[in-house]
Amino acid sequence: METSSFGIAIMAAGKGTRLNSRRPKVLHQIGGQALLLHVIAAAKTLVPAIQIYCIIGHQADAVRAAAASTGVHFILQPEQRGTGHAMQQLRSHFASTGQTAPENLLVLSGDVPLIQPSTLQALCAFHLAEHAAMTILTAVPPSPTGYGRVLRASDASPEVQAIVEQKALTPAQLSTPEINSGIYCFRTSALFAHLDSLSTNNAHGELYLTDVAALLVAHRERVVALRSSGPVEEVLGANTIEEMMHLDAAMRLATARRLMAQGVTIFRPETSVIDASVQIGPDTILQPFVQLLGDTRIGANCHIASYNVLENTHLGDNVLVLPSCVITDTTVEDGAKLGPFSHLRPATHIGPEAQIGSFVETKSAWIGAGTKAHHLAYLGNATLGANVNIGAGTITCNYDGEKKHPTTIGDGAFIGSNSTLVAPINIADTAYVAAGSCITEDVPADSLALGRSRQVVKPGWVSARKQSARQCD
Numbered sequence: 176m177e178t179s180s181f182g183i184a185i186m187a188a189g190k191g192t193r194l195n196s197r198r199p200k201v202l203h204q205i206g207g208q209a210l211l212l213h214v215i216a217a218a219k220t221l222v223p224a225i226q227i228y229c230i231i232g233h234q235a236d237a238v239r240a241a242a243a244s245t246g247v248h249f250i251l252q253p254e255q256r257g258t259g260h261a262m263q264q265l266r267s268h269f270a271s272t273g274q275t276a277p278e279n280l281l282v283l284s285g286d287v288p289l290i291q292p293s294t295l296q297a298l299c300a301f302h303l304a305e306h307a308a309m310t311i312l313t314a315v316p317p318s319p320t321g322y323g324r325v326l327r328a329s330d331a332s333p334e335v336q337a338i339v340e341q342k343a344l345t346p347a348q349l350s351t352p353e354i355n356s357g358i359y360c361f362r363t364s365a366l367f368a369h370l371d372s373l374s375t376n377n378a379h380g381e382l383y384l385t386d387v388a389a390l391l392v393a394h395r396e397r398v399v400a401l402r403s404s405g406p407v408e409e410v411l412g413a414n415t416i417e418e419m420m421h422l423d424a425a426m427r428l429a430t431a432r433r434l435m436a437q438g439v440t441i442f443r444p445e446t447s448v449i450d451a452s453v454q455i456g457p458d459t460i461l462q463p464f465v466q467l468l469g470d471t472r473i474g475a476n477c478h479i480a481s482y483n484v485l486e487n488t489h490l491g492d493n494v495l496v497l498p499s500c501v502i503t504d505t506t507v508e509d510g511a512k513l514g515p516f517s518h519l520r521p522a523t524h525i526g527p528e529a530q531i532g533s534f535v536e537t538k539s540a541w542i543g544a545g546t547k548a549h550h551l552a553y554l555g556n557a558t559l560g561a562n563v564n565i566g567a568g569t570i571t572c573n574y575d576g577e578k579k580h581p582t583t584i585g586d587g588a589f590i591g592s593n594s595t596l597v598a599p600i601n602i603a604d605t606a607y608v609a610a611g612s613c614i615t616e617d618v619p620a621d622s623l624a625l626g627r628s629r630q631v632v633k634p635g636w637v638s639a640r641k642q643s644a645r646q647c648d
Contacts, residue, residue, distance in 0.1 A: 180277060180278040180279050180303075181221065181222055181226065181277055181278075181279045181280070181281055181299060181360075182222070182226045182227070182228060182276070182277030182279070182280050182281070182363070183218045183221065183222055183226060183227045183228065183280070183281045183282075183283060184227075184228045184229075184230060184261075184262070184265055184280055184281070184282045184283070185211070185214055185215065185218065185227065185228070185229045185230065185247075185282075185283045185284070185285050186230055186258060186261055186282070186283070186284050186285055186357075187199075187201045187211050187229050187230060187231050187232075187238055187285030188230050188231050188232030188233060188235075188252040188255050188261055189201075189232070189233060189255060189285075189286075190233040190255070191203075191286070191414070193414045193415055194414070194415060194416060194419075195416075196416075198234075199233055199234045199237055199238050200233075200285075200286055201214075201238060201285040201286055202234075202237065202238060202241055203413075203416075203419055204423075205288055205413075205419060205420075205422050205423035205426055206288070206423060206426040206427060206430065206450055206451035207450025207451060207452060207453075207468055207469060208450070208451065208452065209241055209242075210285060210286050210287075210288045210413075210419075211229070211238065211241065211242055211285040211286075212241070212242060212245070213288035213289075213290075213451075214283055214284070214285050214286075214287060214288060214290065215227065215229070215242060215245045215247060217283075217290050217291065217292050217295060218247075218281075218283060218295075219245070220292035220295075221281070221292065221295055221296065221299070224245055224246035224247045225246070225248070226277065227245075227247040227248065228247070228248045228249075228250050228265055228268070229242060229247045229248065229249050229250065229285070230249075230250045230251075230252050230261045230264060230265060231249055231250070231251060231252065232251065232252040232253065232254075232255045232261075233255060235249075235251055248268075250264050250265050250268050251264070252264045256375075256380075256381050256382055257375075257379070257381025257382040257383055257384075258381075258382070258383060258384035258385075259370060259373040259381070259382030259383050259384045259386065259387070260381065260382040261384075262282075262366065262367075262370055262384060263370050263371075263382070266367045266370060276363050276364075276367070277363055278362070278363060278364075279299070279302065279303070279360060279361065279362055279363060280360070280361045280363045280366060281295065281298070281299060281358075281359070281360050282358065282359045282360075282361065282384070283295075283358055284357045284358065284412055286412040286413060287356070287357070287358065287410060287411065287412045288422060288426070289408055289409045289410075289411075289422060289425060289426060290358065290409055290410065291405060291409055293405075294312070294403055294404075294405055294409060294410075295358075297401065297404075298310060298312050298358065298360055298401055299360055301360075301399070301401045302360035302399075305333060305397065305399045306397060307360070307362070307397045307398065307399045308361065308362045308365035308366075308391045308396035308397055308398060309335075309359060309360070309361050309362075309365070309366070309387060309388055309391050309396070309397075309398045309399075310359065310360040310361075310398075310399050310400070310401060311325055311335060311338065311355060311356070311358075311359055311388070311398070311399070311400045311401070312356045312358040312359070312400075312401055312403055312410060313325045313353045313354060313355060313356060313400045313401065313402045313403065314353070314354055314356055314402065314403045314407050314409075314410045314411075315352045315353055315354070315402065315407070316354060316407045316411070317407075319351070319352050319353070319354050320341070321341055322341060322354035322355065323338050323339060323340045323341060323354065323355040323385060324338070324339050324341075324344060324348060324351040324353060324354060324355070325338055325351075325353045325354065325355050325400050326338070326339060326348065326351065327353070327400060333399040333400060333401070334397070334398065334399055335388060335392070335398045335399060335400045336389075336392060337388055337389045337392065338355050338385040338386075338388045338389075340383075340385070342378065353400070353402065355385065356403065356410035356411075357410075357412070358410060359384070361387075365391060365396055366387060369387055369390045369391060369394070370382075370387075372390050373386050373387070373390075374386070406425075408421075408422060408425045426451055427447075427448065427449055427450075427451075428444065428445070430449050430450070430451050430453070431444035431447065431449055432444075434449070434453075434455050437455070437457060438456075438457030438458055439455045439456075439457065439458075439459050439460075439461065440458075440459070440460045440461065441461045442460075442461065442462050442463050443463040443464075446463040446464050447461060447463065447464065447465045447466070447467070448465075448466040448467070448468070449461075449465075449466075449467045450467065450468050450469060450471070452469065452470060452471075453467045453468075453471045453472070453473075454471075454472045454473070455467075455472075455473045455477075456473060456474045456475030456476070456477070456492065457475050457476075458475050458476040459473055459474070459475060459476060459477040459478070459479070460477070460478045460479070461479050462478075462479065462480050462481040463481050464481045464482050465479050465480075465481065465482070465483050465484075465485075466483070466484040466485070466486075467479075467485050468484070468485065468486040468487070469486050469487040470487045471485050471486065471487060471488050471489070472488075472489045472490070473485075473489075473490045473494075474490055474491045474492035474493070474494065474509070475492045475493075476492055476493050477490055477492065477493065477494045477495070477496070478494075478495050478496070479496045480496060480497050480498040480514070480515075481498050481499075482498050482499045483496050483498065483499065483500045483501075483502070483514070484500070484501045484502070485500075485502045485503075486502070486503045486504070487503060487504045488502045488503065488504065488505045488506070488507070488519075489505075489506045489507070490507045490511075491507060491508045491509035491510070491511070491527070492509045492510075493509055493510045494507050494509070494510065494511050494512075494513070495511075495512045495513070496513045496514055497512070497513065497514030497515040498514060498515045498516075499514065499515050499516050500513055500514040500515065500516065500517045500518070500519070501517075501518050501519070502517070502518075502519040502523075503519065503520060503521055504520075504521035504522060504523075505519045505520075505521070505522075505523040505524070505525065505537075506523070506524045506525070507519075507525040508524075508525060508526050508527040508529075508544075509527045509528075510527050510528045511525045511526070511527065511528060511529045511530070511531070512529075512530045512531075512532075513525070513530075513531050513532075514531075514532070514533070515532075515533055516533050516534050517531045517532065517533070517534075517535050517536075517537075518534075518535070518536040518537070519531065519536075519537050520536065520537060520538040520539075521538065521539070522538070522539040522540075523537045523538065523539070523540050523541075523542070524540070524541045524542065525542045526541075526542055526543045526544040526545070526546065526561070527544045527545070528544055528545045529542045529543065529544060529545060529546045529547070530546075530547045530548070530549060531548055532547075532548065532549035532550045533549070533550045533551070534550060534551050535548045535549075535550065535551070535552045535553075535554070535565075536552070536553050536554070536555075537553075537554045537555070537557075538554075538555040538556070539555060539556050539557075539579075540554045540555060540556070540557045540558070540559070541557070541558045541559065542554070542559050543559050543560040543561040543562070543563060543586070544561045544562070545561050545562040546559050546560070546561060546562060546563040546564075546565070547563070547564055547565065548565035548569070549565075549567070550567045551567045551568050552565050552566075552567065552568065552569040552570065553569075553570045553571060554569075554571055554582075555571050555573040555574075555579070556571065556573040556579050556580065556581050556582065556598065557571045557573070557581070557582040557583075557584065558581065558582070558583045558584070559584045560584060560585045560586035560587070560588070560604065561586045561587070562586060562587050563584050563585075563586070563587065563588050563589075563590070564588075564589045564590065565590050566589075566590055566591045566592035566593070566594060566610060567592045567593070568592050568593035568594070569590050569592070569593070569594045569595075569596070570594075570595050570596065571596050571598060572595060572596060572597045572598055573598045579598075580598035580599040581598055581599055582596050582598045582599070582600050582601075582602075583600070583601045583602065584596075584602040585601075585602060585603045585604035585605070585606065585620065586604045586605070587604055587605045588602050588603070588604065588605060588606050588607070588608075589606075589607045589608070590602070590608045591607070591608050591609050591610030591611070591612065592610045592611070593610055593611045594608050594609075594610065594611070594612050594613075594614065595612070595613040595614065596608075596614050597613065597614065597615045600614060600615070600616070600617060600618075601617045601618070602614070602617070602618045602624075603617070603618060603619050603620035603621075603622075604620045604621075605620055605621050606618040606619065606620055606621065606622050606623070606624065607622070607623045607624070608623075608624050608626075609623060609624065609625040609626075609627070611627045612624060612625055612626035612627050613626045613627070614626050
């Protein structure tokens with residue numbers, strides 16, 4: 176198919192009143208991404224962003240901001256007076272800017288996130304092969320109630336007589352199983368020529384793009400339909416939160432199946448939350464109840480135990496993540512071991528073979544190769560070299576109430592348990608910090624630093640105290 180003859184219009188101006196939400200409908204998320212962004216991604220597999228026109232209206236600034244990075248055009252529909260009115264705004268855009276309208280126009284809905292590029296390719300190819308003025312993508316759901324029906328000239332014919340909305344169906348037409356998906360191809364000149372003939376004589380007083388089908392048929396233009404060969408969910412939108420979560424489940428299950436086909440073992444995939452953007456290498460194992468979100472990439476032969484939440488995190492190969500870790504905006508190199516109950520906050524880098532254990536928290540920290548912090552530590556604004564040992568209860572005191580300060584710990588250093596490192600501070604290579612120390616000055620290489628009061632032992636003190644207490648009574 177020669178895609179240079181196509182432009183793509185995406186309807187994204189609606190409010191979605193049945194969602195009972197203040198957020199624009201197309202910005203609700205499934206699979207970890209806004210509905211609209213899924214549709215734009217599918218559209219960009221057919222044509223470059225410069226050939227895509229996103230028609231926005233309700234909370235237009237928010238929608239524009241969410242999709243700005245995609246590079247598509249935005250066409251404002253200040254008053255949302257229906258899908259036909261949206262196409263009038265697109266026509267006006269071409270007229271006012273002097274741009275040449277594309278020869279053909281593929282019209283998508285911004286709230287149909289499961290639509291597949293292969294389906295759109297087939298629709299466009301069918302449209303061109305049929306030399307049609309309008310081509311309608313249809314589906315046959317288990318129950319067509321609530322959807323507009325596509326009335327063909329005959330069961331075997333691709334030609335369409337009309338699209339009839341549910342409320343307008345006659346008793347004889349109620350059994351018609353084929354529904355209108357709201358996805359169309361048009362010969363642009365034929366569409367634009369009939370937009371002014373649309374009427375608001377309907378229950379909502381709006382201009383409906385579906386009415387163009389009857390207008391074209393009346394003018395002896397060719398209107399045809401192609402039934403989608405994919406699952407029906409692919410072409411369905413979501414009008415309620417419940418319906419949206421149904422689509423979310425379908426997308427996440429498809430993601431899990433894709434990953435399993437690539438060699439990833441996912442135990443109980445229905446319990447996991449895996450965003451569509453996640454990438455995982457072969458021979459990695461995911462236990463139940465794992466969340467992998469955003470731009471998360473996991474290497475080969477990793478093991479992610481239950482109840483872990485990873486967001487925008489990159490793991491190398493052979494990484495073990497024990498249960499109940501929360502890891503965000505973090506890079507973990509090959510062979511590292513994390514958890515259980517570790518909290519790795521943004522800008523953390525874990526080196527190869529490093530170990531971060533129970534109730535260890537990091538933030539803006541670089542942890543060198545082979546370094547170990549097995550339990551109960553806070554490492555913030557810290558740079559640790561290779562093969563450092565961090566004892567339990569160690570804290571880098573990085574914040575003075577106004578600014579954050581760095582802690583640097585050299586290769587092979589040993590930090591004893593319950594140490595407090597007051598930044599800014601430098602612990603040089605192979606230095607030792609004694610357990611229970613509060614360190615406020617730099618420690619030279621190969622040195623031992625102690626920062627604690629001397630222990631005092633008073634023999635017989637307990638007995639004397641009890642005797643004193645009895646005398647007071």
